Amino acid sequence: MAGFLSELVQYRRLLLMLVVLGIGGTHLSGFQMSVINYTSPYIQKFINETWLERYGSVLPQERLMLLWSLIVSVYCMGGMIGCLCSGCLTAAFGKKKSLLFNDVVLVTAALLTASSRRAKAFEMILAGRFLEGIAAALALSCLLPLGIHMNAHVQYAGEISPKKLRGFINVTSTVFLALGKTVARILGLRELLGTEDMWNLLLSFSGLVALIQLIFLPFFPESPPYLLLQKEDKAGCLKAMKQLWGEGNYQTEFDDLMKEKAITKGTKIMNVLEVLREGSVRPQLCTMLLLLLSLQLCGLSAITFYTSEIFETANLHESIIPYVSLGVSISELISIIFCSSIIDRCGRRLLLCGGYLLMALILVLLETSLLLSDQFLWLRYCSVILIFLFIIAYGLGPAGAVVAVMNEIFTLSTRASAFVIGGIIIWLGLTFTGMVFPFAVMLLGPFCFLIFVAVLVISVVLIYLFLPETKGKSTSEITEKFKSCRFKRKHHQPVEMYAAEEKTFCTRL
Structure with missing residues (x-):
């Protein structure tokens, strides 16, 4: 304490x-x-x-x-x-x-x-x-x-x-x-x-x-990495560190920035097209694509669509529903605050995989309760509880971990443009889900939750295989981790040797 x-x-x-x-x-x-x-x-x-x-x-x-x-x-x-x-x-x-x-x-x-x-x-x-x-x-x-x-x-x-x-x-x-x-x-x-x-x-x-x-x-002050890597102001960088972090020895953090500066020496801030053409950044871009699509297709849109209907079938009075919705928001807020307190202990991969698996389990239970609610009226109240649990699982895991990973896997020279690419991915995904999801609900009804369960399980497998843990590592160290965990085969290595190396590293917490 x-x-x-x-x-x-x-x-x-x-x-x-x-x-x-x-x-x-x-x-x-x-x-x-x-x-x-x-x-x-x-x-x-x-x-x-x-x-x-x-x-x-x-x-x-x-x-x-x-x-x-x-x-x-x-x-x-x-x-x-x-x-x-x-x-x-x-x-x-x-x-x-x-x-x-x-x-x-x-x-x-x-x-x-x-x-x-x-x-x-x-x-x-x-x-x-x-x-x-x-x-x-x-x-x-x-x-x-x-x-x-x-x-x-x-x-x-x-x-x-x-x-x-x-x-x-x-x-x-x-x-x-x-x-x-x-x-x-x-x-x-x-x-x-x-x-x-x-x-x-x-x-x-x-x-x-x-x-x-x-x-x-x-x-x-402006951020220390921006002052050192882009403005080349070492004194300003150290001053900003002390202003933000208090008095202390920050040589380790400064050395990490100097390593990143050495790696990106002579490299300007890349625009979007340059980042897309840069081969060394493609593993990070693929990881970002995986995380953003999994976040969009995790089932939150389906939960939002069915929330009012579930509250009404549970015989909640119309005047109470706004307060129940407020309770859902407060649950999300509290769970994300708790996520922020454990993410540096548990790591990003554990929160992502654990959160998605828990969300998949809750969706299966919610699917079951919706299908059987006409036979067992008490299941309607269970559906309300499951909505709260789903939001809590979302807040404990992917809601916080996705942002943390996205911010850690890119260097300063590529981060701004990578976030623009991420925004475009989100908008394209939103356009697709906005057009397709209403028809999926019309055709499948509550069975549409099964689609999101499949997406969650596949996302867990891909995250476990291809996302290195970024907890406690500098940007240069994370970049090296991605280099050792290729998404493509190296032509000069035997396939068996590469597969063994990839498995050894990529599945280690």
């Missing part, structure tokens, strides 16, 4: 910076991910009233739905632009300046949204949503959002962390993501801002949070 308190005092400035990063980073992604659900009926009514006042006629239902879908989708359009711009911004200006720029965009978007009712212009909501989308590429169904503030936040947090706390600090981005969803559900209650008179203030709440980050972030 004494050791924990001493570390808390030593790293107090680092923890303060994590709070400042989080509230204006992934917290906003989580908030914007959930808040639109609470304002939907009020925005549609506002559009109707505005149209009637302007043109003296009622807006047809088809056109109303078109405008509403445009308000929802324009956020995603801006999100794709934000995703593509984030790599260039973080590489050219650093994570700190990128986040400050992002805050200015968000404050502008909040002002537009907050003023829309007084101006009687729903077009201002469209403009505000587009700017918010540029600031954050929204990933639906509680997936990993990759926009300017997500990219910059995750990379920034990973780069300012000492090696022994790297897993914990990387997971904080997911903690704040879950916190944002929880805050949105709290503020969206009818007793607070989820009312017809306050919905525009609820939508613009993100601007207040961005303003707080805009004020306090300039008091903190």
Whole structure:
């Protein structure tokens, strides 16, 4: 306990910076991910009233739905632009300046949204949503959002962390993501801002949070790796380490950065096309592809789709359902916080494999309870409990570990562009699942859970075989691990020898 308190005092400035990063980073992604659900009926009514006042006629239902879908989708359009711009911004200006720029965009978007009712212009909501989308590429169904503030936040947090706390600090981005969803559900209650008179203030709440980050972030330094590897400022790097980590000997961390600098000497920050063409980065890209697709296809979208139906069949009163949904968000938040406290002890692979296996087991039980709920009414309540358990398993494992691994397997010269590629993978995956999943539900019903069970089991096997443990290792060491664990056969080695070497390394915890 004494050791924990001493570390808390030593790293107090680092923890303060994590709070400042989080509230204006992934917290906003989580908030914007959930808040639109609470304002939907009020925005549609506002559009109707505005149209009637302007043109003296009622807006047809088809056109109303078109405008509403445009308000929802324009956020995603801006999100794709934000995703593509984030790599260039973080590489050219650093994570700190990128986040400050992002805050200015968000404050502008909040002002537009907050003023829309007084101006009687729903077009201002469209403009505000587009700017918010540029600031954050929204990933639906509680997936990993990759926009300017997500990219910059995750990379920034990973780069300012000492090696022994790297897993914990990387997971904080997911903690704040879950916190944002929880805050949105709290503020969206009818007793607070989820009312017809306050919905525009609820939508613009993100601007207040961005303003707080805009004020306090300039008091903190740029990340040490960025200062040393890109700006070649050794003195500034050491100064930033002491500012963030307190007084102490950080020669080991500095030597690790110097090794990475030697490896990447003469190598500029790569753009997306250069990273795709770089053969030495392909194992890391394949790993990222595996992790992101497994996260998207883990069954969370199916759980989200069936949650309301399961709550209704369990005879939960309509007025209670928002509080039960809030309980689901709080469960996710608590489980991710717990994940952040154990990830540096358990390692990334154990959390990923264990979390996915537990999620697969819960989906099998949920499938069984849904099929038999008409025969045994008490199984409907078991289904509600299983939803909570699934969210907890998701938070304990993949929700935190995926972000940690993604931030650790790339060097500074490739990280920004790799995150852009990751964002594109997510958007393509979302487009595919968004088009296919409703038809799968229509054809298979609750049997669609079996698809996700198969995906989870296959993901566990591939992660176990091909993902090296990154716990406690520097970026240069992780790069060497990937080099020794090839995805392709080496022509000058016998197949049997290579297979033996691959098995020996890749399956070792």
